[in-house]
Amino acid sequence: MSKTTTDTELPPAPDDTAAERLSTAPVESDGPIGIGVLGWARWMWRQLTSMRVALILLFLLSLAAIPGSLIPQNGQNQFKVQTWKAQHTTVAPIYEKLQLFDVYSSVWFSAIYILLFVSLAGCIIPRTWQFVGVLRSQPPAAPRNLTRMPVYAAWRTGADPERVNAAAHRLLRKRGFRANLAGGSVAAEKGYLREVGNLLFHLSLFALLGGFAWASLASGTGGKLIVEGQGYSNTITQLDDFTGTRFYGNQDLDPFYLKLDDFTSKFQNTGDQMGAARQFTANVEYYQGSDESKLKKGSIEVNHPLEIGGSKVYLIGHGYAPVITVKNGKGDVVYHDVVPFLPQDANLTSTGVVKVSDYGVGPDGNKTQLGFSGFFLPTAPLSFAGTGPISLFPGDAAPELVLNAFSGDLGTDSGLPQNIYQLNTARLTQMKQDDQPAKALLKPGQAWELPDGYGTVTFEGYKQWASFNVSHRPGNEIALTGAVLAILGLIGSLFIQRRRIWVRAVALPGGGTQVELAGLARSESAKIAEELAELAVDLQDDAPASEEDPPGSAEAADEETGATPEGPAPGGPAPEQPAAEDPAAEDPTAPADQNSKE
Amino acid sequence: MHLASGVDPHLADLSNKLIYSAMAVYTIAMFAHMFEWTFGSKGAVAVRSKEQSGNLAETVAAAEPKAAKKVTVTVAGAKGGTTTLTRTVLAGEGATVVTGGRGDEDVDGPGAAGTSEKADLAGRIAVSLTVLAVLLHGGGIVARGLSVSRWPWGNMYEFSCAFAFAMTAAYLVLLAARKNVRWLGLPVAVAVLLTLGIATQVLYTDSEQLVPALHSYWLAIHVSTAIFCGGAFYAAFIATLLYLGKDSFDKRMAAGLTTGPLGTAPSIWRRLPAASTFDKLSYRINALVFPLWTFTIIAGAIWAEAAWGKYWEWDPKETWSFITWVAYACYLHARATAGWKGRKAAYLALAAFACWLFNYYGVNIFVTGKHSYAGI
Numbered sequence: 001m002s003k004t005t006t007d008t009e010l011p012p013a014p015d016d017t018a019a020e021r022l023s024t025a026p027v028e029s030d031g032p033i034g035i036g037v038l039g040w041a042r043w044m045w046r047q048l049t050s051m052r053v054a055l056i057l058l059f060l061l062s063l064a065a066i067p068g069s070l071i072p073q074n075g076q077n078q079f080k081v082q083t084w085k086a087q088h089t090t091v092a093p094i095y096e097k098l099q100l101f102d103v104y105s106s107v108w109f110s111a112i113y114i115l116l117f118v119s120l121a122g123c124i125i126p127r128t129w130q131f132v133g134v135l136r137s138q139p140p141a142a143p144r145n146l147t148r149m150p151v152y153a154a155w156r157t158g159a160d161p162e163r164v165n166a167a168a169h170r171l172l173r174k175r176g177f178r179a180n181l182a183g184g185s186v187a188a189e190k191g192y193l194r195e196v197g198n199l200l201f202h203l204s205l206f207a208l209l210g211g212f213a214w215a216s217l218a219s220g221t222g223g224k225l226i227v228e229g230q231g232y233s234n235t236i237t238q239l240d241d242f243t244g245t246r247f248y249g250n251q252d253l254d255p256f257y258l259k260l261d262d263f264t265s266k267f268q269n270t271g272d273q274m275g276a277a278r279q280f281t282a283n284v285e286y287y288q289g290s291d292e293s294k295l296k297k298g299s300i301e302v303n304h305p306l307e308i309g310g311s312k313v314y315l316i317g318h319g320y321a322p323v324i325t326v327k328n329g330k331g332d333v334v335y336h337d338v339v340p341f342l343p344q345d346a347n348l349t350s351t352g353v354v355k356v357s358d359y360g361v362g363p364d365g366n367k368t369q370l371g372f373s374g375f376f377l378p379t380a381p382l383s384f385a386g387t388g389p390i391s392l393f394p395g396d397a398a399p400e401l402v403l404n405a406f407s408g409d410l411g412t413d414s415g416l417p418q419n420i421y422q423l424n425t426a427r428l429t430q431m432k433q434d435d436q437p438a439k440a441l442l443k444p445g446q447a448w449e450l451p452d453g454y455g456t457v458t459f460e461g462y463k464q465w466a467s468f469n470v471s472h473r474p475g476n477e478i479a480l481t482g483a484v485l486a487i488l489g490l491i492g493s494l495f496i497q498r499r500r501i502w503v504r505a506v507a508l509p510g511g512g513t514q515v516e517l518a519g520l521a522r523s524e525s526a527k528i529a530e531e532l533a534e535l536a537v538d539l540q541d542d543a544p545a546s547e548e549d550p551p552g553s554a555e556a557a558d559e560e561t562g563a564t565p566e567g568p569a570p571g572g573p574a575p576e577q578p579a580a581e582d583p584a585a586e587d588p589t590a591p592a593d594q595n596s597k598e
Numbered sequence: 599m600h601l602a603s604g605v606d607p608h609l610a611d612l613s614n615k616l617i618y619s620a621m622a623v624y625t626i627a628m629f630a631h632m633f634e635w636t637f638g639s640k641g642a643v644a645v646r647s648k649e650q651s652g653n654l655a656e657t658v659a660a661a662e663p664k665a666a667k668k669v670t671v672t673v674a675g676a677k678g679g680t681t682t683l684t685r686t687v688l689a690g691e692g693a694t695v696v697t698g699g700r701g702d703e704d705v706d707g708p709g710a711a712g713t714s715e716k717a718d719l720a721g722r723i724a725v726s727l728t729v730l731a732v733l734l735h736g737g738g739i740v741a742r743g744l745s746v747s748r749w750p751w752g753n754m755y756e757f758s759c760a761f762a763f764a765m766t767a768a769y770l771v772l773l774a775a776r777k778n779v780r781w782l783g784l785p786v787a788v789a790v791l792l793t794l795g796i797a798t799q800v801l802y803t804d805s806e807q808l809v810p811a812l813h814s815y816w817l818a819i820h821v822s823t824a825i826f827c828g829g830a831f832y833a834a835f836i837a838t839l840l841y842l843g844k845d846s847f848d849k850r851m852a853a854g855l856t857t858g859p860l861g862t863a864p865s866i867w868r869r870l871p872a873a874s875t876f877d878k879l880s881y882r883i884n885a886l887v888f889p890l891w892t893f894t895i896i897a898g899a900i901w902a903e904a905a906w907g908k909y910w911e912w913d914p915k916e917t918w919s920f921i922t923w924v925a926y927a928c929y930l931h932a933r934a935t936a937g938w939k940g941r942k943a944a945y946l947a948l949a950a951f952a953c954w955l956f957n958y959y960g961v962n963i964f965v966t967g968k969h970s971y972a973g974i
């Protein structure tokens with residue numbers, strides 16, 4: 001792990017290191033350089049931006065994400081957290097301290113990903129500059145000893161070395177390589193997009209993080225249940241509930257008005273698929289801001305939210321809302337409202353309550369209140385015997401309202417907030433009829449004469465309601481852009497091979513020319529060998545192999561490379577070429593060779 | 599918003615019958631592959647691979663007089679040995695590439711059948727049976743989809759069936775592309791039977807309609823890519839296991855032991871491809887699938903945004919997809935930059951696959967979240 005260059009196992013000679021590095025990944029150092037605080041700080045920074053630490057941080061990140069998936073989280077289901085805490089009273093306080101109910105916003109989870117991103121920045125930003133340098137300079141010149149390269153081929157020819165080199169240069173350019181002919185050898189490289197992809201991928205992770213961060217600082221969601229024909233203004237007082245964040249609080253709600261015109265729910269009512277939902281559509285009218293004249297029509301379906309200004313409105317539930325009128329003993333209307341009932345099962349058996357808090361004076365002359373609890377059945381059975389009130393079908397084929405009546409104190413005057421869907425029966429008494437709890441089964445339009453002269457309850461009809469999630473979440477586009485770029489980058493990074501090929505033709509002292517080809521790539525792919533072979537075959541048009549035993553024949557090269565990696569080039573004296581030291585190849589500021597116009 | 603169920607019972611029934619028939623045929627195919635392995639052990643494996651190189655040398659020699667151009671490329675191997683690749687262009691004809699493995703580099707084994715013709719026959723029968731089984735299997739999936747007029751991957755049972763199908767189909771496609779993968783036949787048959795067994799015995803639910811939240815074209819996109827990734831990760835997992843096995847076999851042989859790991863017969867390991875081949879295969883599959891897995895997660899996030907109003911909520915399923923993703927990123931990193939090869943990287947790959955498995959079975963069964971499938 002001391003070195004993170006290429007995957008080749010061959011030990012590179014010091015002066016050839018640059019040529020053999022196919023990755024701009026930083027080289028890791030083993031200890032503090034220099035002394036004093038600065039030295040240590042630099043060492044720490046290098047450690048943080050090293051691949052080893054990046055790996056450890058990545059590993060920690062996946063480990064740290066686990067507890068949040070097993071322990072209930074506040075961000076998702078507070079109710080479950082409360083239940084869990086009640087069941088595990090001994091460990092709950094410890095978990096609380098360790099922020100195990102808020103893993104993804106905890107100090108330790110944040111620390112890991114922040115460190116990871118610091119490491120990423122420290123790793124990727126220098127790499128980017130380095131890569132710009134690579135793009136502006138020529139491919140690194142041929143190493144002195146080409147036999148040490150992972151793929152190698154050689155032969156002898158009678159052709160002139162310069163012409164062979166020129167031909168190799170031309171062939172490599174034709175194959176899309178960036179090639180440079182200088183100092184008696186050709187250096188070529190291809191597959192830069194791999195590095196581009198890799199950098200793009202890592203940089204786009206920052207875009208993703210940015211999108212996340214923005215969303216978690218500046219988003220908010222509210223819930224609202226609306227009955228057909230009703231509307232609401234998107235303000236904190238009119239929403240049923242709202243969760244905000246630092247930059248999107250109660251005052252920042254997107255101003256708009258939304259009205260539910262009608263709600264369509266269709267269910268299959270024949271055949272095998274009886275009861276299967278076919279359609280849920282909320283037809284709405286809305287305007288943004290406060291200008292009523294800009295009223296627009298729209299519709300909201302599951303998976304198809306409506307965008308109003310900076311908010312999106314999602315359809316998340318629906319049900320029925322009976323319209324109920326209550327008259328007191330004297331015949332005055334004391335209550336008239338539409339009351340949403342909440343579904344309890346797949347066939348929309350719904351429960352709800354009616355609170356008549358302004359009933360006034362009861363038959364006994366005392367001030368009292370009335371309460372009703374009951375069921376709404378969109379499709380009621382012919383008889384409840386044995387089943388209780390249960391709906392048979394989610395559509396409204398045979399709607400019926402089942403009511404129990406109570407009188408007494410609803411507790412609404414205590415000032416404490418009350419759940420509008422529950423009746424607090426602590427100080428209520430159930431009305432009786434013939435010593436049985438008083439109960440009514442009403443079809444739309446029917447009225448119920450309450451016992452003891454309390455008046456009448458009329459089930460006028462019913463409407464449908466829909467519940468909506470109003471969500472303001474900025475930063476989605478940033479995150480999406482980041483995600484798309486990340487995939488593109490990954491594809492480049494994983495599927496493109498970056499590789500180098502060198503060709504060197506030199507005149508041999510005894511006459512003739514020695515042609516050597518060598519290639520370097522990540523060893524994961526065998527393609528480089530094939531590519532080199534193809535190139536060599538093509539090159540033999542210009543540099544036909546001589547009749548005599550080729551010096552780079554399999555056996556020779558085999559033994560040389562296998563046994564003595566540092567040995568001389570096979571079949572002749574080591575060609576001591578100045579190529580490797582050619583400054584033009586390494587120095588990005590040097591003028592490019594005119595042979596290689598890229 | 600729950601829905602009542604409704605299906606075409608005849609098609610649903612047909613689907614079940616087809617899946618069970620496919621399982622029966624897979625079982626016979628598995629036995630045929632076992633015969634292949636058993637008969638094949640009689641063949642002389644080492645001799646065969648020498649013969650192979652001999653044949654290659656002969657081909658080259660025969661071509662020599664006519665050769666117009668000939669190049670031999672020396673390729674340095676991972677273990678310090680070399681192999682050569684010879685490309686010969688014959689005069690007046692097209693190019694011929696002749697590849698030969700030489701030197702001390704690992705050589706791939708000849709496959710399960712070794713040199714035994716009887717074993718080869720058993721292997722061919724096994725492959726034909728697998729083709730039959732995959733047709734039945736595919737028919738079962740299609741019938742299930744038709745019975746409810748939707749994509750047949752709405753719950754874990756359906757998901758498992760589709761995923762086992764993807765695995766077999768991938769194997770057969772590789773075979774059809776003339777890749778040397780017949781040795782995969784037995785592990786694939788075992789993995790498919792295991793998956794289908796769990797699906798039919800533990801995860802089975804009747805064919806049902808979907809909740810409206812699943813009424814989205816993202817179901818087709820997100821879930822089908824997830825199925826594909828699952829199948830491919832599974833294949834890479836098998837390759838990783840075989841790599842570990844073959845690697846320790848090689849080490850045991852080098853140490854002079856006479857049996858493979860866990861007391862297995864050496865002839866099994868000799869017939870398998872080289873350890874480095876397994877290693878490369880598992881890396882390639884994982885690297886190939888990683889971008890698609892990234893896409894799957896992103897597609898899921900987009901769908902979540904449309905359905906729930908928030909693209910990421912750390913729902914257990916999302917969390918484990920993320921963990922799996924990071925684990926595979928770890929593995930790729932380790933290989934690409936830290937230069938971890940071999941066993942260390944293989945252990946990371948196994949850990950990453952374990953995350954994937956947990957995400958699939960563990961999260962769906964033990965952890966409740968928004969990703970609830972009908973019936974599990």
Ligand code: HEM
Binds near residue numbers: 023494
């Ligand atoms: C945020 C989490 C990160 C993820 C998900 C991630 C993922 C990846 C992936 C998938 C690859 C491609 C591997 C391949 O080419 O086979 C890669 C390559 C790489 N990563 Fe990361 N990475 C992360 C953080 C980092 C950090 C913190 C560093 C630096 C310290 C880093 C440095 C590199 C380098 C140098 C390469 C490419 C090596 C090469 O191909 O030349 N990455 N990363």
